[in-house]
Amino acid sequence: MSLVTTPAILLRTYPYSESSRVLRFYTRALGLVGVMARGVRRDASKGRGAPGTFGEGVAVIFVRETRELQSLQEFNPRNARIGLAADLQRLAGASLAAELVLRHAGQEPHAGLYDLLSRGLDRLEATPPRALASDVLALGWSIVDLFGFGPELSACTGCGRVLDGDEMAHFDLDAGGVRCSSCSTPAGSRRIGPGARAQIARFLHGDLGAAAPTPDASAPLQGASAHLSLLDDFVTCHLLEGRRPESFRFLRPLAAADRHVPARP
Ligand SMILES: [Zn+2]
Incomplete structure (x- = not known):
């Protein structure tokens, strides 16, 4: 058994018993880790507060290789990110990121993923409302x-x-990419213009909300609504085995802010 002290982001909590919770962290030293936190529910009832989801700080964890749930000695969230919990759409964006990490991250440490998540959550908490859709898409x-x-x-x-x-193409969801105008396209696939392709390429590289609009009047994939819907379908198909992420329901109102979002392809 070893004692590991590591930066950690709390991604999800589940009640376990009267007094305990299971916490799922993404950590810098241990990757994705589940811990049993004893006494936190009792602490919460005494007003000391259980740690909030998406809080980030230093966790001290007793690790035994052979067990699935480790034991939490201490977690001090220095960055509580309470601004995420206060806004349903910011929370939904953070929840989407958490869902993908919980599903696909492993127990091997990945500093790049840790930093991306940490930076992305900070950004979702602080970004102005008009840039929120772009930041959700980029993360x-x-x-x-x-x-x-x-x-x-x-x-x-x-x-x-x-x-x-300048070619207009289609997005073939099952194939996971674009299809040219000469190839047959599956029924119901979206048309995707050069502007939208360039925008998604910027999102993939994590250009958080900073993408410049490129005018392209003929592009049917326009604005936040279409971009969110494509990301929703894509992660459902390729990362979540057909299960639609719960969080997208709460992101729909962001589409109403389309004209403010610099995501127009
Ligand atoms: Zn082709």
């Missing part, structure tokens, strides 16, 4: 990319031809 797509599921945006998934810079 979501960059996590998708980090796990190796990034969509193919430049070469046709049917024939391999690299799309022209």
Whole structure:
């Protein structure tokens, strides 16, 4: 058994018994780790407060290789991110990120993922409302990319031809990428113009909310609504085995702010 002190972000908590909770952290030293926290529910009833989801700080964890749930000695959230809990849409964006990390992160440490998550959650908490959709998209797509599921945006998934810079294409969800105008496309697939492809490419690289609008009047994939819907379908299909992330329901109102969002392809 070893005692590990590590930066940690609390992603989810479950009640376990009268007095205990199971906490799931993404940590810098241990990757994804589940711990049993004894006494936190009792502490909460005495007003000391159980740690809030998405809080980040230093966790001290007793680790025994052979067991599934480790034992939490201490967690001091220095960055409580209470601004996320206070806003349903910010919370939904954070929950989407958590859902992807809980599903795909392993127990091996990954500093890049830790930093991406930490920075992304800070950003979701502080970003102005008009940039929130872009920040949710950037965090979501960059996590998708980090796990190796990034969509193919430049070469046709049917024939391999690299799309022209101004070519209108389709997005083939099952194939996980674009399909050129010469190849047949599955029924119901979205059309996707060069502006939208470029925008998604920026999101994949985590350009948080900073993407400049590129005018393209003919592009049917427009604005936050279409971008959120594509990310929703993509993660459902490729990362969550057909289970739709709960959080998207709460992100829909962001689509109403389309005209304010610099995500127009
Ligand atoms: Zn093709």
